[in-house]
Amino acid sequence: MPEKIIPDIVVGRLPIYLRALQRMLEENRRVTSSQELGERLGISAAQIRKDLSQFGEFGKQGTGYSIEFLADQIKKILHVDQVWDMAVIGAGDIGSAVARYQGFANRGLRVAMIFDNDPSKVGSQVGPFTVKDIKTIKDSVREAGIKVAMIATPSQTAQEVAEELVSSGVRAILNYAPINLNVPEDVKVQYIDPVIHLQRMTYYL
Amino acid sequence: MPEKIIPDIVVGRLPIYLRALQRMLEENRRVTSSQELGERLGISAAQIRKDLSQFGEFGKQGTGYSIEFLADQIKKILHVDQVWDMAVIGAGDIGSAVARYQGFANRGLRVAMIFDNDPSKVGSQVGPFTVKDIKTIKDSVREAGIKVAMIATPSQTAQEVAEELVSSGVRAILNYAPINLNVPEDVKVQYIDPVIHLQRMTYYL
DNA sequence: TAGATTGTTAATCGATTAACAATC
DNA sequence: TAGATTGTTAATCGATTAACAATC
Incomplete structure (x- = not known):
């Protein structure tokens, strides 16, 4: 089974998402939505959901994403869960x-x-x-x-x-x-x- | 007549082209082609020609582009013919x-x-x-x-x-x-x- | 339950590439 | 002239957006 190839442009947005999520954590926020994240970054909510869906399902219908959980997942994807x-x-x-x-x-x-x-x-x-x-x-x-x-x-x-x-x-x-x-x-x-x-x-x- | 809107992604490549052209000038080169420029930058020759064609006609069939002339034109387009x-x-x-x-x-x-x-x-x-x-x-x-x-x-x-x-x-x-x-x-x-x-x-x- | 928001599909939009007539 | 390379068109490819069923 060939591994799914992720477009480079999608990979390039993950660090942007991660940075925003880490900032939210500093603000002691717990959950966010694709819409809120998108507004902060000037990116459409649909695009954020689409990007994340390439790697798995990280949110919950009705409530959105746990900021800490999503940040951890993106860190793993980007291999920066290590130093x-x-x-x-x-x-x-x-x-x-x-x-x-x-x-x-x-x-x-x-x-x-x-x-x-x-x-x-x-x-x-x-x-x-x-x-x-x-x-x-x-x-x-x-x-x-x-x-x-x-x-x-x-x-x-x-x-x-x-x-x-x-x-x-x-x-x-x-x-x-x-x-x-x-x-x-x-x-x-x-x-x-x-x-x-x-x-x-x-x-x- | 509405001014033609140039895609931001095209504008974003012009500085890259300009930098390469200025380096060629330092190497005392006189002319180049979309193919040569593309090889240096890892960009297809067709894309370079397409990008430039948004702003005018800067080359000559058969011979390519005068490096100095093209660099000057791009400088004007980017408004860096001033300081x-x-x-x-x-x-x-x-x-x-x-x-x-x-x-x-x-x-x-x-x-x-x-x-x-x-x-x-x-x-x-x-x-x-x-x-x-x-x-x-x-x-x-x-x-x-x-x-x-x-x-x-x-x-x-x-x-x-x-x-x-x-x-x-x-x-x-x-x-x-x-x-x-x-x-x-x-x-x-x-x-x-x-x-x-x-x-x-x-x-x- | 009602409201909110996800993950995903299909439609749209835009960018890149291939190809070639024009011509230096 | 013959060879090379442009500018441009049409075809292809890929990315974004809109919409909505699923469901928390």
């Missing part, structure tokens, strides 16, 4: 900010190490981490079993760093360098480039 | 990194000012900027005619900052706080939350 250690490559402004970022807590991810190629940075402290030499990526990342990494180097070095990471066992890369990476098919890449988002808005100005 | 001044709110790790970011150069955007509400930060230097008091947002932003802002405050203050910005004339907001903002319809918001991107990948691990 993934991450490597950060590049200890410049962006890499350092990411390494110190408090926003990973309770969301299934944590920074475990940070690397740079600048001898004057290697050995220095960034938040709770001592910057490691980029030459040691392979050993450190492989030994720690790290599968997730963030690239925050200049564009010129991003591709070679990506290849290093992949050959060290990394399977998911979040790339802050404004350049497209070529990686094997089974490696996932996501991009964060503020300019891309900004230019998407200046069109309407 | 937009931006305000950054929040002078923590992320706000400071953004204020110092070199990646805005030549892409139609530049940081003009940065604000914080912490008295110990107000007056200090962040890159080339002196941190301003958040209380002065309204006057400073309005007077400078700023239309674009980036929010890099804690989640709790993001919504009220957004309202302040909107009432000061801002029409495009890039939000680094992991929370959905409620703004008037004619104000654009984009979100950057690394965790959203990461969780989208852990699904496949």
Whole structure:
């Protein structure tokens, strides 16, 4: 029996739902409905129900969804019912900010190490981490079993760093360098480039 | 005659095309084709041609596109043939990194000012900027005619900052706080939350 | 029970792709 | 000219929405 393939666009909305649910939990809410969730997020209630139905039945007719239960289920689906250690490559402004970022807590991810190629940075402290030499990526990342990494180097070095990471066992890369990476098919890449988002808005100005 | 409405998803790809074209220019390339561009970006050649055809005819049969010409045209379409001044709110790790970011150069955007509400930060230097008091947002932003802002405050203050910005004339907001903002319809918001991107990948691990 | 809301089906809507005449 | 590549149309594919029976 072939496993059902979930559209990537659906997977992409689950983290949005999860974030909203966790916020509701902080507000000490207990239950919600597809309609309420949809209004908060600007997504139709039908779409939320449809998305969730791809993975199972999580609600109750008449009453809606237990926020805690649904959040737990989505965490399981996204594999963030565990904590993934991450490597950060590049200890410049962006890499350092990411390494110190408090926003990973309770969301299934944590920074475990940070690397740079600048001898004057290697050995220095960034938040709770001592910057490691980029030459040691392979050993450190492989030994720690790290599968997730963030690239925050200049564009010129991003591709070679990506290849290093992949050959060290990394399977998911979040790339802050404004350049497209070529990686094997089974490696996932996501991009964060503020300019891309900004230019998407200046069109309407 | 009603102006043709361009799908948002098409607008969203233009910055990607532009970034690739500018990189080709740096490589001293002169012409490219929809096929080559598509291969670099993992997008079909047909889609690129279809997207561009929404805005005009920019290529030549048999030879393809002048990289410089096409880049200039896309810049005009996205309104980044000018430079937009931006305000950054929040002078923590992320706000400071953004204020110092070199990646805005030549892409139609530049940081003009940065604000914080912490008295110990107000007056200090962040890159080339002196941190301003958040209380002065309204006057400073309005007077400078700023239309674009980036929010890099804690989640709790993001919504009220957004309202302040909107009432000061801002029409495009890039939000680094992991929370959905409620703004008037004619104000654009984009979100950057690394965790959203990461969780989208852990699904496949 | 009556009201509310789910999960799901079918209909609609929109986006992507394939194909090709036009033409550089 | 022959080869290459565009811009565009029609066909395909996929995603969203509307509607409602089921049921808490």
